[in-house]
Amino acid sequence: MTAPRKATIGDVARHAGVSKGTVSLAYSGKRPVSEETRQRIFDAAEELQWTASHRARALATSRTGAIGLVVARDPEVLATDAFFSKFISGCERVLAEHDMGLMLHAVTSSEAERLVYERLAAGRADGVILLDVQVEDPRFELVQRLGLPAVVLSAEEPTGGETAGLPTVYSDDSPAVTELVGRMAQAGHTRIAHVAGPDHYIHGRIRREAFAAAMREQGLDGSLVVEGDFTAASGRDATAQLLDRADPPTAILYANDMMAISGLSLAHSRGLRVPEDLSISGYDDSELSAHLSPALTTVSTGAVQRGQIAVTTLLAEIAGEQPRHVLADHTTVVPRGSIAAPPGTPTRTAP
Structure with missing residues (x-):
């Protein structure tokens, strides 16, 4: 019953x-x-x-009614990267239910970032969300020393104390990258390149490693990798570097949509047709990606849902509920029109 x-x-x-x-x-x-x-x-x-509930009573006595979000990136990325606006939207949906607000800080140095966390811990926020997780991230020790409740957003499940015991909302980026490589290989591409994100970010490293592993599975050389920094300028520069090679790639997998869009623009400026001459794919499913010509094949990361889960998990942490790590299983490939067979190459069956 x-x-x-x-x-x-x-x-x-x-x-x-x-x-x-x-x-x-x-x-x-x-x-x-x-x-x-x-x-x-x-x-x-x-x-x-x-x-x-226990959580509601605990939240009712919180000091500020606000949570902090500190982004240590180039302001251009914050202004144009689709993930941030969607993620913040998801955060705000949950915060509104609790009559709380989000304090967003953009910083350009590690020292400025540390000072912001110290101010937040001194009574300006009840907790923080840690984005752009780095290898051996120093913020884990910092927030614990400050006694500032925190939740980590990562691209892999933490193991072996990687997030220092902090509750973590994680995704698994590898399957989407594997699928994109498979689609390109199935279409007949053998020279596939990757414009990666910075390797010191966990999600940049995970996507790069997934690309290399997927290329090995296809029996292809996965060494054609150029590192960008998620900005449009780096995407354009990396694409130019790849296309200037004596043996340029016929397909490029980008670590975010912004770099992919600038790469698409550069290809067009050189008289290349996408996807007839060059296939490309992005990551993050920005609003613009569906309205390009051709529309960009990309990956939806469920950024809104991840924002909601991150805030819900942080509120539980603030309320003393000792939340566990949570899988945000919303990452899916969005096929559109930017991948096709290279000129003169027959379709090959993936092993």
Whole structure:
């Protein structure tokens, strides 16, 4: 027999004719709520047999009602990379339910980044989300020393204490890269290149390693790799470097859409047709990628969902619930029109 569904804060809000944020305010006392509205909410909660959860009570007594997000990258990337806007949107959806806000900081040096975390720990935020995880990331020790609750967003499942015991929301980037290489090889490409992200980022390294492994599986040489930095300028420069070779690749797999889009533009400027002369693929499924000519084959990372999961996990950490690592299983290849057979090459069957 199915157990009756427990009432939620949303049920209380609808029953009382108010928003979920107002329900949170009535219980937290952070901002004034009229006595009439407060009583209506309490009456609705009693009638529905709803009580504020441990997490809600803990969040109600948090110091700031805000979480921090510090991005240590070139401002161009923050402004143009599709992942960030979608991820922030997902964060805000959950934060709004708890009447909380997001404090975004963009920094350009490790020293500036450290100072921001110190300010956040000094009462400006209740916790932080750690993006762009690096190999042996120094932020893990920093936030723990500062006593600042944190959740890590990574491109691989942490093993052996890699994230120093911090709760981690992770994806698995390897299968998507493997599929893209397989699609290119199946179309007949043998000279496939990779414009990678910086190797000191975990997700840049994972995608590069996945490319090399997938090329080996196809019996192809995976050494044709040029490192970019996720900006359009680096994508253009890397593409020029590859196309200037005596034996240029007939297909290029880029580590993000921004580099792929600039590579597409450079190819067009040189009179190359995509995909007839050059096949390309991106990563992150930016809004623009579907409206290019041709539309860009890319990878959707479920950035909105990852933002929601990251905030939910962080709120649990703030509330003392000791959350576990969580797999954000939303990474999928989005086939479009930018991959085809190279000129004069018969379709080959992947092993």
